[in-house]
Amino acid sequence: YTNAKIICHSHNSYYSHSFSNKMLMFLLDKLNSKGQKIFNKKADLKIATSKDSALWMFNTLDNVTIVNNGIELEDFKFDNEARKKLRDKLNIADNDKLFGFAGVLQDRKNPIFAVNVFATYVKKNPKSYLLIIGKGPLKAKIEEVSKELKIDDKIKFITYTNELNKWYSALDILIFPSLYEGFGLVPLEAQVSNLLVLASDKVAPQVFVTKNINKISNFDKDTWDKVLENLKFKTVQQREGIDYSLEKFDVKRQAAEISNLLESEK
Structure with missing residues (x-):
């Protein structure tokens, strides 16, 4: 004291x-x-x-x-049992790709952009879904845009969860296109579970710790799509363990x- x-x-x-x-x-x-x-x-x-x-x-x-x-590192490490349980809850098959967006649904978090990035991917890869975790004033707009893009059946919402650490294990990739951030705790936590992340360069530099996170320096959808297309999704085995470089957190x-x-x- x-x-x-x-x-x-x-x-x-x-x-x-x-x-x-x-x-x-x-x-x-x-x-x-x-x-x-x-x-x-x-x-x-x-x-x-x-x-x-x-x-x-x-x-x-x-x-x-x-x-x-x-970060309580052990709480965010990959959990295969949680992955199976939570994906079953959403009726997501093992070989389906589950994208994630987590954050308040406000302009600064740029959720509409995340939906548009996903929309391009899902047209080429129909066994894909986007899970949006959060609530806020843009929820109705997200629903409207997803209907216009004819992907509303591919988007799932969770308004609130106290198990975000478990949901990282259920996801295959996190989209984090914030317009501005003081830090960026979500993409940092996601890396503990060896989850792939696409993040804007508005996230604090120290968040870009592991090879799992990709920094994108603009909000051109084609750029994000190109990075996404070139990614190699991780197997369950590749997500085990915690990258030692995260220990400083x-x-x-x-x-x-x-x-x-x-x-x-x-």
Whole structure:
């Protein structure tokens, strides 16, 4: 325990159905602007999960410590039993390809783009499905677009789950085309289960850890389609184990680092 005032920022956002999206963003911008000034003035210790989130929160990297998000690695490792159980729940066969999108259904997460990328793939590979995990104001738009593209029978929704770590095992590939991110915890977690990931370059650089994640530097659908077509999907056997390069994100290691920072402020 320490008397130091700590501001830790990960650039996450929350929303309520009681406000329109535009009104909510307006209020959040006002609140963030006020909070940033107060925090910068009062904080003795500043922590952020990435350089981008540090610059957004503190407007500087000076005297800001970058600490990785911590993950319970064992909770996210590949689980073949969970894969079978969850795919059965969706009536997805072993040889079908299951794409995934996980996140709030807002513009910044770019879910419509993910649907369009999948639409091109499924036309050439009909034994494919897209699972969208999350809720938000764009759900109705996603349903509308999927009907226009005539792939609505290929898209499945899960509004909420407390087993996202298990769903990574059920998926064959994760699409993460965010327009901006303070960090990008979902694609990092996905790599623990050796899940293939396509992610935009708006995700924090330290998230691109293993060979399983592919960074794409634009939002041209043809580019994403080309990367997707050239990917070799992993077998169940290839997804066993945890890549040693992810050990630096182990939650115990991150907790120890923050504890040492707190001790230094006593």
